[in-house]
Amino acid sequence: MLKIENLCKNYGAFQAVNNLSLHIPKGEIFGFVGPNGAGKTTTMKIVCGLLTATSGKVFIDNIDVSNNLRTLKSRIGYMPDFFGVYDDLKVMEYLEFYASIYNIKGKEREKVCKDLLELVDLSDKKDVYVDTLSRGMKQRLCLARSLVHNPDLLVLDEPASGMDPRARVEMKEILRTLKSMGKTILVSSHILPELAELCTIIGIIEKGHILMSGTVDEIVQKVYHSQRIRIKVLNKLEEAVRILKEYPDVVEVNTAGENTIEANFKGDDAFMSALLMRLVQNNIPVISFNALDGNLEDIFMKVTATMEASI
Ligand SMILES: Nc1ncnc2c1ncn2[C@@H]1O[C@H](COP(=O)(O)OP(=O)(O)OP(=O)(O)O)[C@@H](O)[C@H]1O
Ligand SMILES: [Mg+2]
Secondary structure, rough: OEEEEEEEEEOOEEEEEEEEEEEOOOEEEEEEEOOOOOOOHHHHHHOOOOOOEEEEEEEEOOOOOOOHHHEEEEEEEEOOOOOOOOOOEEHHHHHHHHHOOOOOOOHHHHHHHHHHHHHHHHHHOOOHHHOOHHHHHHHHHHHHHHOOOOEEEEEEEOOOOOOOOHHHHHHHHHHHHHHOOOOOOOOEEHHHHHOOOOOOOOEEOOOOOEEEEEEEHHHHHHHOOOEEEEEEEEOOHHHHHHHHHHOOOEEEEEEOOEEEEEEEEEEOOHHHHHHHHHHHHOOOOEEEEEOOOHHHHHHHHHHHHHHHHHO
């Protein structure tokens, strides 16, 4: 649905986006994760037609954004990373104002705004001044604002930044609801684990490049070239470690705490169950034996560090 091809953006001599390509099929949530200055906001603004690319193309359903902005604007909902002053508007008035910009009138406008406030859980704040909302509430209102014209592509620049843990969970819930409504979503964050459980595809960006993209599982596989397990034992930790190390396909065995082992292995689920059986047959009192997603923060650091070295 959204296709970015060889996108470049220079600010003077500085190249902020460098030959970036990505594809988001309809109905997917694409997580754009990268450190400060990686080029996320720049890319998102180009997608929304707020910045002009130096070179490269952006297509929505194969229509070139740069030549068809008027038609496509109504299909894009953009939530910026910073949002400005609100003057003396109340929450409902604020949304109605944005709806009116999109020429949504009368009863329909009333319904759209009411439904959106419900979606972002701000119905009980409809008559308070926007300025008095907490930061997290303002962010939810800003998300509602980006939805007034019922766009099918959402470009959300760090929608959860600065939110407390509960508000982050709620924001994720809202995004899941939007996905279930069929929206296609490009969402950015600095935090890979936060996006991992929400997004169907992740793209790791640094210095204007996509370093790696795919499902979380694919990225874990690419980085570790193996699966990761965590084993907890009641005792006999050292014996368990020794048994695991007998297998050439168990490539890394570390103890993590008194009774915990983390190991990487090259193999499938059958191999994993054979490992468990071997431990138990050797009278190792196994308490738990789990496949791990991998420490995503660790993966993120690894990907950005390794790739940086090779650029
Ligand atoms: N208007 C501008 N003029 C010059 N340089 C800019 C401009 N806007 C952004 N840059 C530079 O381009 C690079 C990418 O910035 P961008 O805002 O896209 O990064 P980001 O990934 O969104 O970072 P953050 O996580 O901090 O939001 C940065 O090095 C930034 O300094
Ligand atoms: Mg940014």
